[in-house]
Amino acid sequence: MRLLFDQNLSFKLCQMIGDLFPDSSHVGSHGLSEVPDRALWEFAKANGFAIVTQDVDLAELAGLLGSPPKVIWLRAGNQTTAMIADLLRRHAPTIQSFEGDDSTACLEIY
Template identity: 55%
Template sequence: MKLLFDQNLSFKLCQDVSDLFPGSCHVRDVGLTQADDRTIWSFARANQLTIVSQDADFSDMAMLLGPPPKVIWVRSGNRPRVAIALLLRTYSGLIAEFEVNDAVCLEIY
């Protein structure tokens, strides 16, 4: 599974979890820093990426539009990058299951 990290998360997460999620990128890496949510959604869909965000907007879009893409909603509040990376590592098994099940949004805390 390749992840697309939203602007509200650190671009360094790509490197932090590259062993688990190779090929992941940040919106900044693909020129979408100032893009609206719909543009990011379309990019993720076209490139088979799962959106990772702390923003409820993508969860809402997932429920309304359905996959692809799928959305991982990080609901842990503003925490250091290493804490978010640890959260993704802790739930990597659940995230792998999420990739193949019918759910459209996975909330992790």
Template identity: 55%
Template sequence: MKLLFDQNLSRKLVTRLADIFPDSSHVQFEGMTEADDSDIWEFAKVQEFCIVTQDADFAERSRLNGSPPKVLWLRCGNAPTSRVEARLRSGAETIQEFMRNASLDCLEIY
């Protein structure tokens, strides 16, 4: 399962979570630091990434367009990277189920 971390999240998450989410990336690593949401959406769709973001815009786009790509919307506010990592680790099983379920487009994680 490939996650694409949005600009509003630390790029350190890629290496910190590589054991449970291998092949993940960050928009910065993909040369998309200045890309707009539409470009990130299309990139994630083509490359089969799930977008991980704190940005409500991607969740809204998911509601309007469906998936792919799927969206993990982190609703934990401006949390430290360690807390974001912990939430993704504790929700790993739920995230895997979400990724397998073709009828779900967006998963909110609090």
């Protein structure tokens, strides 16, 4: 699964979890840091990314539009980048299963 980290998350996550989720990227690498959520949605859809965010708006879009793209909504509050990387590592099997679940568009991780 290719992850696209939203602007509210550090670009460093791409490298920190690259062994589990290769080819992941950050919105800043694509000039998408300040675009509306719908533009980010369309980019992720067109390029085969799942969006990782702390933003409820993208989770709501997943509920309205379904997938693709899938949304991984991090509900852990403000945490350090290292703690977010650890959270994603601990939930890696769930995230990988989520990729193949056609009935679910949004995965909430606590």
